[in-house]
Amino acid sequence: MGEFNSTYLTTSPEPQRDDPPIIEAKNLTKVYKMGETEVHALRGVSLRVWKGEMVSVIGQSGSGKSTLLAILGALDVPTSGSYRLDGREVASLNDDQLAEIRNQRIGFVFQKFNLLPRNTALANVALPLAYAGLSNREANRRAAEVLRLVGLGDRLDHRPNQLSGGQQQRVAIARALVNQPSIILADEPTGNLDSATGKEIMELFRTLHRERGITLIIVTHDPNIAAQSERIIRLKDGLIEYAEEVQTA
Amino acid sequence: MNFLRNFGIAIDALLANKLRSGLTMLGIVIGVASVVALLSIGNGVQQSINSQITSIGTNLVTVVPGQVRIAAGPPTNQGIRAPTQTRPLTDADANAIRERVPNLLGVAPELTSNNVTVAFQREKILITARGVTVDYNRVRNLEIAQGRWFDAAEDERASRVAILGSDAADALFGGLNPIGQTIRISNAPFTVIGVTVPVGAGFAGNPDTSVFVPLQTAYRTISNARTATGARRVSVIYISALSSDDIPRVEREVTQVMRQQHAIREGEEDDFTVLTQQQFLSLAGSITGILTLFLGSIAGISLLVGGIGIMNIMLVSVTERTMEIGLRKAVGAKKRTILMQFLVETVTLSLIGGTFGILLGVGAALLVGATGIIATTITLESIVLAVSFSLAVGLFFGIYPANRAANLQPIEAVRYE
Ligand SMILES: Nc1ncnc2c1ncn2[C@@H]1O[C@H](COP(=O)(O)OP(=O)(O)OP(=O)(O)O)[C@@H](O)[C@H]1O
Ligand SMILES: [Mg+2]
Numbered sequence: 001m002g003e004f005n006s007t008y009l010t011t012s013p014e015p016q017r018d019d020p021p022i023i024e025a026k027n028l029t030k031v032y033k034m035g036e037t038e039v040h041a042l043r044g045v046s047l048r049v050w051k052g053e054m055v056s057v058i059g060q061s062g063s064g065k066s067t068l069l070a071i072l073g074a075l076d077v078p079t080s081g082s083y084r085l086d087g088r089e090v091a092s093l094n095d096d097q098l099a100e101i102r103n104q105r106i107g108f109v110f111q112k113f114n115l116l117p118r119n120t121a122l123a124n125v126a127l128p129l130a131y132a133g134l135s136n137r138e139a140n141r142r143a144a145e146v147l148r149l150v151g152l153g154d155r156l157d158h159r160p161n162q163l164s165g166g167q168q169q170r171v172a173i174a175r176a177l178v179n180q181p182s183i184i185l186a187d188e189p190t191g192n193l194d195s196a197t198g199k200e201i202m203e204l205f206r207t208l209h210r211e212r213g214i215t216l217i218i219v220t221h222d223p224n225i226a227a228q229s230e231r232i233i234r235l236k237d238g239l240i241e242y243a244e245e246v247q248t249a
Numbered sequence: 250m251n252f253l254r255n256f257g258i259a260i261d262a263l264l265a266n267k268l269r270s271g272l273t274m275l276g277i278v279i280g281v282a283s284v285v286a287l288l289s290i291g292n293g294v295q296q297s298i299n300s301q302i303t304s305i306g307t308n309l310v311t312v313v314p315g316q317v318r319i320a321a322g323p324p325t326n327q328g329i330r331a332p333t334q335t336r337p338l339t340d341a342d343a344n345a346i347r348e349r350v351p352n353l354l355g356v357a358p359e360l361t362s363n364n365v366t367v368a369f370q371r372e373k374i375l376i377t378a379r380g381v382t383v384d385y386n387r388v389r390n391l392e393i394a395q396g397r398w399f400d401a402a403e404d405e406r407a408s409r410v411a412i413l414g415s416d417a418a419d420a421l422f423g424g425l426n427p428i429g430q431t432i433r434i435s436n437a438p439f440t441v442i443g444v445t446v447p448v449g450a451g452f453a454g455n456p457d458t459s460v461f462v463p464l465q466t467a468y469r470t471i472s473n474a475r476t477a478t479g480a481r482r483v484s485v486i487y488i489s490a491l492s493s494d495d496i497p498r499v500e501r502e503v504t505q506v507m508r509q510q511h512a513i514r515e516g517e518e519d520d521f522t523v524l525t526q527q528q529f530l531s532l533a534g535s536i537t538g539i540l541t542l543f544l545g546s547i548a549g550i551s552l553l554v555g556g557i558g559i560m561n562i563m564l565v566s567v568t569e570r571t572m573e574i575g576l577r578k579a580v581g582a583k584k585r586t587i588l589m590q591f592l593v594e595t596v597t598l599s600l601i602g603g604t605f606g607i608l609l610g611v612g613a614a615l616l617v618g619a620t621g622i623i624a625t626t627i628t629l630e631s632i633v634l635a636v637s638f639s640l641a642v643g644l645f646f647g648i649y650p651a652n653r654a655a656n657l658q659p660i661e662a663v664r665y666e
Binding site: 066070073074075076095096099100102103108110116118127128130131132136175179187 | 254261265572573576577578579580581582583584586658659660662663
């Protein structure tokens with residue numbers, strides 16, 4: 001590991017496992033209509049992810065990575081295709097059930113952190129707990145605990161603009177972690193950070209993955225980051241690119 | 250997500266943009282203030298008219314000649330119609346009522362003579378002279394400020410005594426004490442024995458600008474006033490019932506007596522009219538009710554405009570906060586939670602605005618009342634109305650923006666810059 005050039009990173013084979021995948025997408029397409037023109041962001045993506053895997057999604061800009069991740073995170077709906085999460089067809093769920101999945105099952109980490117600017121780090125992390133119906137006290141207690149875990153125990157009352165980029169992303173990761181989801185989806189979580197800070201964040205993800213068995217899907221441009229994962233999915237023009245011949249090179 | 254938390258979020262969001270929240274609130278403040286102020290003016294006018302009506306006498310039943318209609322209905326039928334055909338009332342009518350209708354507080358006929366010259370030394374004024382009986386001050390609620398009312402003997406003897414209304418006394422005597430002074434009424438000399446307490450203009454003439462003399466004296470000195478048959482004429486007969494519950498009976502029996510007096514056959518229409526305060530009150534009530542409704546609707550329109558302002562700002566706010574809303578949904582907020590968050594925000598805005606509006610409106614009403622030009626009465630109902638109206642405005646105009654926010658997709662958290 002470590003000497004990879006991005007051109008050598010290709011879609012890896014699925015693991016051979018007997019248990020059912022927790023994520024199972026078949027023929028996902030996503031079409032954006034912009035007036036007369038249609039943008040085919042996804043054109044038939046099928047993939048399966050098993051519990052405890054760490055997967056990276058790579059591909060050129062515009063290849064559909066963010067689109068795919070948003071669908072997997074139940075933040076957006078595909079134009080066609082099927083997406084099963086824990087064996088349940090997501091398209092068949094109602095709004096409340098989707099809210100519960102976003103709240104309990106999946107933690108989403110955004111490239112731009114997406115923290116509420118007027119809230120403290122503690123309040124930002126406590127937000128999913130509030131929506132889960134916890135009392136303020138309990139929510140704050142657990143939020144503080146998770147902030148300590150990501151190394152921000154001394155920054156609870158800081159607002160986002162009083163934190164560095166890396167610290168803000170740690171807050172966002174803490175927010176994604178706080179309801180103890182089994183899946184974390186991160187869309188270029190280090191994209192807005194310098195490489196040293198990016199390394200720290202990746203170290204945090206790997207620790208979480210290793211110690212808690214969290215399933216991780218990380219979208220990235222960075223071949224070094226992709227190389228750290230167990231499996232790579234490469235997208236090109238809205239499709240998964242299998243390039244066996246490159247892999248052998 | 251409980252209400253308190255939503256309230257906290259709402260306060261926070263409102264504080265994030267203080268100037269904007271304040272300006273938005275201003276619309277509601279002005280709307281509610283004008284509802285409170287204008288309704289209190291409407292109510293004040295209503296009350297002052299009512300008190301004028303009740304001040305003309307206690308449980309008063311009035312007989313006037315001719316057919317007079319008081320009706321509260323469509324504007325064209327409203328008001329007091331001029332008498333159609335006139336057969337005068339006489340003091341014999343008054344006596345008959347006194348004798349044949351039992352249990353009355355008093356019966357007080359009045360002979361009204363307008364534009365009578367009343368003079369004291371060089372001072373001369375034209376006022377209304379009222380020839381009345383001893384019962385009159387009791388029936389009409391007239392109180393004596395100075396001196397005394399005349400007695401029955403003075404009426405019988407046709408004594409030349411006079412009681413002045415307060416304004417008339419002022420005009421004639423200025424600062425001087427009128428009691429015991431001699432004035433000339435239609436050139437006949439009278440001794441002033443009393444001055445009444447001011448009551449203000451009412452529905453049945455203004456006692457303050459009148460001079461009262463005994464009825465028999467009036468016949469001799471001011472107006473002979475005989476009917477074609479030679480009976481002594483009176484202008485109006487005031488009757489005071491013992492209680493307001495008794496008014497319908499008195500009205501009925503007075504009508505009977507009057508019909509007999511005037512020899513009206515069955516099926517024929519009355520040539521007189523028995524009026525009660527209730528009729529005046531309900532007429533005045535329907536007029537002032539329209540006034541209050543009118544003022545209230547004007548105020549309501551400004552509240553509506555304030556509500557549209559709220560909606561406008563909330564729509565801007567929803568657009569501006571697309572990232573926030575998307576993020577909240579992305580971490581598990583349900584549709585109705587977002588809906589509630591924004592509804593609580595508009596309702597908080599309109600309720601705080603409503604509170605300031607009530608303070609401003611009450612202040613304005615007190616200020617208007619203090620000028621003395623228009624009476625104002627601040628009623629609890631108008632405040633409750635204003636609060637519930639502003640609450641309703643907040644809800645009504647908040648629903649649409651809140652619904653918009655609730656229907657945003659969580660993907661907006663990523664997409665929106
Ligand atoms: N809301 C949208 N409306 C129209 N087209 C869109 C929208 N979002 C994405 N697209 C288009 O869909 C395609 C895939 O976009 P996507 O954001 O998934 O790419 P990406 O792989 O994440 O790129 P990057 O690495 O730059 O983030 C692009 O061509 C993009 O222009
Ligand atoms: Mg992207």
